[in-house]
Structures are given as C-alpha cells and as structure tokens.
Amino acid sequence: MKVRKKLLMSLCSVFSIAVLLASCGTGKGGGNASGGIPVIEMNVNNVTPSTHPYATKVFEPWKKLVEEKTNGRVQVHLYHGGTLGSSKSVLQDVKGGVYDVGPALVPYFYDTELFPFTIGNLPFAFPDAKSTAKVMGKFAEKYGKESFKDVVYMGMSSSDAYELFTVKPVKFVDDMKGKKVRIPSKGEVDLIQSWNGSPVSMTIEEIYEALQKGTLDAAIYTPSGAVGYKYYEVAPYMTKMGVTTTPIIPIMSKNFYNKLPDDLKKLFDDELSPRLADLLTDNYTKELDAAYAKYEKEVAGKGEIITLSSEELARFKAPAKKRWDQWVEEANKKGYHGEEMMNDFKKMLQEEGLQLPF
Numbered sequence: 220m221k222v223r224k225k226l227l228m229s230l231c232s233v234f235s236i237a238v239l240l241a242s243c244g245t246g247k248g249g250g251n252a253s254g255g256i257p258v259i260e261m262n263v264n265n266v267t268p269s270t271h272p273y274a275t276k277v278f279e280p281w282k283k284l285v286e287e288k289t290n291g292r293v294q295v296h297l298y299h300g301g302t303l304g305s306s307k308s309v310l311q312d313v314k315g316g317v318y319d320v321g322p323a324l325v326p327y328f329y330d331t332e333l334f335p336f337t338i339g340n341l342p343f344a345f346p347d348a349k350s351t352a353k354v355m356g357k358f359a360e361k362y363g364k365e366s367f368k369d370v371v372y373m374g375m376s377s378s379d380a381y382e383l384f385t386v387k388p389v390k391f392v393d394d395m396k397g398k399k400v401r402i403p404s405k406g407e408v409d410l411i412q413s414w415n416g417s418p419v420s421m422t423i424e425e426i427y428e429a430l431q432k433g434t435l436d437a438a439i440y441t442p443s444g445a446v447g448y449k450y451y452e453v454a455p456y457m458t459k460m461g462v463t464t465t466p467i468i469p470i471m472s473k474n475f476y477n478k479l480p481d482d483l484k485k486l487f488d489d490e491l492s493p494r495l496a497d498l499l500t501d502n503y504t505k506e507l508d509a510a511y512a513k514y515e516k517e518v519a520g521k522g523e524i525i526t527l528s529s530e531e532l533a534r535f536k537a538p539a540k541k542r543w544d545q546w547v548e549e550a551n552k553k554g555y556h557g558e559e560m561m562n563d564f565k566k567m568l569q570e571e572g573l574q575l576p577f
Contacts, residue, residue: 259479261285261295262318264303266424271447272506274299277498285491289483306422310470314369319475322376322499325466326404327422332366334553338564339377339466340403341546342410342539343576348503351377351464352496354567359468362560371471373487374496378441379503380461384454385437386430390525392534401426401438403465409545410462413538423448430454439463443506446513455522457514460535469495540577 251258263282267273274297282295304312309321310328325336336355338344345351356375363372383389385398395414402411402418411418419435423444429435430453438445438454439462445451471492476484515524527535543561550557565575 256292258291259293259483261293261320261475262303263295263297264301264309264312264318264321265297265299266301266304266306266309266321267299267444267447269299271299272443272502273447273499276502276506277495281491281495281498284494288486288491292483301424305424310370313470313472316472316474319472320373320469320495323468323470324403324423325468326406329404329406332368333468335362335366335550335555335560336466336468337404337406338546338550338560340406340463341543342407342463343461343536344568345377345464345573346380346461347507348377348379348464348500350571350573351466352500354564354571354573355466357567358564361563367470369473371473371476371492373469373471373492376467376469376496376499377503378465378467379443379507381439381441381463381465382445383437383439383458383460383462384430384445384450385456385458386433386454387436388456388523388525389437389458390527391531395437398436399434401429401435401440403439403463406542406546407439407463410539410542413541414535426450427453441465441503442510442514443503446506446510451514451517451522455518456525457518457522458525458527460527460532467496467499469499536576543577 263278265273265278278297278299282297285293285295298318303318304321306324307327309323310331310333312318313321313323323333325333326340328334329337336359339351339355339358345354352375355377359372359375389395389398392414395411395416398416399419400411400416401421402408403420405420408418416437419429421429423440426435426438426440427448427450430438430450438450440450442457445457469492471487476487479487511524518524547557547561550560568575
C-alpha cells in the first residue's frame with residue numbers, strides 16, 4: 220500500500236511539473252504559438268499611467284497589432300506607469316536589457332549619443348508633431364548612424380507643440396518674472412532665464428505634484444499630455460505659444476532584436492516598428508483639438524486658455540535665437556559638425572514648407 224501511495228505521489232509530481240513546463244513553454248519567457256512554434260515575449264515600458272492616451276491609443280493597439288501580425292509568435296507585456304523605469308532612464312534601460320522596447324524623449328538624453336536629435340527640440344522650430352516627425356526622420360537618416368549603435372532605431376515621432384501651463388495667468392513676458400518653470404532639458408535654461416524665470420529640470424512624472432505643492436509655478440508641456448496627467452487641476456491657466464516640440468524615438472534592445480528570427484526582424488523593420496512611431500505621432504495630432512477643448516472645459520470659472528498678441532509672442536520668441544547659436548557651439552564641442560548639421564536642419568525645415576523663426 221505504501222509503495223503504491225509513493226508511486227502515485229511520484230506520478231502526480233511528474234504530471235504537475237509537466238503541466239507547469241507546458242504552461243511556461245520555451246524561449247524568452249516560454250509558451251508556444253500555433254503549430255508549436257516557441258513564443259517570444261517582449262517587455263514594453265510605458266512611463267505614463269494606464270489611463271493616459273499613450274496607453275489606450277498607442278501601446279495597447281500596438282500590442283494587439285504585434286501579436287496579430289506575428290500570429291502569436293511574439294507576446295507583448297505592457298508595463299504602464301513607468302513600472303520598469305522612468306522616462307529619464309529609457310536609453311540606459313533598453314541598452315541594458317531591463318526591458319525590450321520604450322520611447323526615448325530626446326531632451327532627457329542631451330549628454331548622450333542622442334544629442335544630435337536635440338536640434339529638433341530647439342525653441343519655436345516646429346509648429347506640430349507631424350512636421351517634427353517628418354523633418355527629424357530625414358535628419359536621422361543622415362545623422363543617426365552613430366546614435367543607434369547600441370539600440371535599434373524604430374522610427375521618429377514627436378509630441379505636439381508645448382504650451383505654458385501656470386498656476387497664475389501669464390499674458391506678458393513680464394508675468395514670468397521670478398516664476399519657477401519646469402523645463403524638459405538644460406536646452407531651455409537660457410530661454411527661461413531670458414524671461415526672468417527660474418528653470419527647474421524634472422521629469423513629466425513629477426510635474427503634477429510640484430505644481431500642486433508650489434514647488435513649480437509653471438511648466439512647459441504638451442496639451443494632450445497635460446490633459447492625460449490632469450494638470451488642469453493644479454495649473455488652470457494655459458498660455459499658447461508653441462515653445463517647442465519633443466522628438467520621441469521608440470527604441471528596441473539590440474540583444475532582443477538579434478535573437479529574433481530573420482522573418483520577424485523584417486516584419487519589425489518594415490511594418491511594426493514604424494507603426495509604433497506613427498501611432499505616437501498620430502496620437503498627438505488627433506488628440507490636440509480635444510485636449511484644448513477638455514482643458515477649457517475643466518478650467519471654466521477658475522482659469523483660462525490665453526492667446527498672446529503677435530507683439531507679445533514676438534517678445535517671448537526673440538531671445539530664442541541665442542539658443543540656436545548655442546546649439547551649434549555645443550555640437551562642435553561634442554565633436555559634431557555643428558554648422559553643417561544646422562544648415563541641413565534649416566534646409567529640411569524650408570523643404571517642408573516651414574518658416575524659419577529667425
């Protein structure tokens with residue numbers, strides 16, 4: 220009886236292990252697609268909350284597309300709210316294999332190999348997300364080779380034009396005096412100082428609380444992003460001026476990419492990677508009008524959306540020329556051909572039908 224019992228227990232244990240292994244499968248994380256082909260698991264980090272348009276309009280649809288187009292051979296695991304890392308560590312995290320795919324916000328990586336693309340973040344260079352993505356995509360074709368030696372470039376995207384979100388109304392340059400203003404990178408330091416403000420560098424995840432606690436008086440950020448983070452609750456004034464746009468580059472771990480079968484590499488190269496970049500750009504483009512409407516509705520009776528006079532807007536813009544000149548100097552110091560890059564950048568802007576701000 221004891222022998223039978225032990226034998227039965229052994230068989231049950233073997234069966235349990237077999238079931239566990241079958242559920243886990245093989246490959247990165249395991250599992251099998253149809254036909255017994257091993258499943259490849261991809262971890263994607265989204266720094267915004269699960270309710271943000273990044274999650275609902277970009278990454279969730281992209282996850283579905285990847286799994287459909289690969290017939291289940293690639294299973295995408297989405298981590299919202301910066302679970303796997305902050306917006307300021309995307310480049311390092313993807314290079315180090317912390318996760319496989321994430322969007323790099325270029326201004327956060329000023330002193331890295333992504334520096335050349337900070338030219339697209341210069342103040343008043345672009346009016347919208349689509350023009351930024353198109354021009355910076357061309358710029359990447361010419362100047363991106365050295366920038367993507369350690370990660371896989373998935374395409375070029377961009378935010379919409381940044382506005383100024385404030386606790387108190389800003390209608391004139393003089394209203395900026397003494398205000399603590401969140402900036403995305405050190406590239407905006409001189410501009411804010413020229414307005415007699417105090418620049419404060421911080422990630423998008425920190426802005427709401429800083430405005431709420433009075434650590435900040437204002438923040439430069441995208442309207443659609445501001446609505447996603449509900450900044451209207453703590454900064455009921457928006458001054459429209461299109462300060463800058465942020466080039467966004469979705470990147471993939473080179474180690475992850477190299478392990479893909481050739482047919483899946485081609486699928487990502489030709490379709491899936493560019494689609495992620497397009498979804499990011501489309502989100503900012505399609506959500507913009509709704510973002511303004513939402514902000515106006517939420518601040519009714521306690522704030523407003525402010526449109527500057529042409530004269531006052533010119534006063535805000537004038538000091539930005541110095542920043543463009545500084546960028547060339549910094550590029551040269553970093554070993555790039557600053558003048559050549561700037562000349563090409565301006566030519567690309569004009570070819571896109573955009574007017575140079577200076």
